Amino acid sequence: MGMFDWVDFRTLCPKCSLPLSGFQSKDGPCKLRILLPWTVSRFYTTCETCGQWVEYANGRLEDPRSEENINAEGDGFWEPAKEEA
Numbered sequence: 649m650g651m652f653d654w655v656d657f658r659t660l661c662p663k664c665s666l667p668l669s670g671f672q673s674k675d676g677p678c679k680l681r682i683l684l685p686w687t688v689s690r691f692y693t694t695c696e697t698c699g700q701w702v703e704y705a706n707g708r709l710e711d712p713r714s715e716e717n718i719n720a721e722g723d724g725f726w727e728p729a730k731e732e733a
């Protein structure tokens with residue numbers, strides 16, 4: 649159905665250092681529930697201030713440049729499919 653769950657996780661943007669929230673994951677039931685970060689292996693958000701894509705996998709911050717390298721033929725940043733609630 650293309651849904652997701654929210655992840656109750658807060659951190660600071662690695663680029664602009666402002667607070668980040670609104671993390672999402674597709675590892676749970678994908679019914680817009682609020683999950684705890686240690687119950688999912690991957691979650692992500694986009695900084696509303698600077699647009700930085702921030703993704704955590706297995707509790708670690710992913711280096712966005714690795715995504716860029718993997719998708720080198722694209723326009724740079726890999727973007728997830730836009731989700732309509």
Ligand SMILES: [Zn+2]
Pocket residue numbers: 661662663664665666695696697698699700
């Ligand atoms: Zn930012």
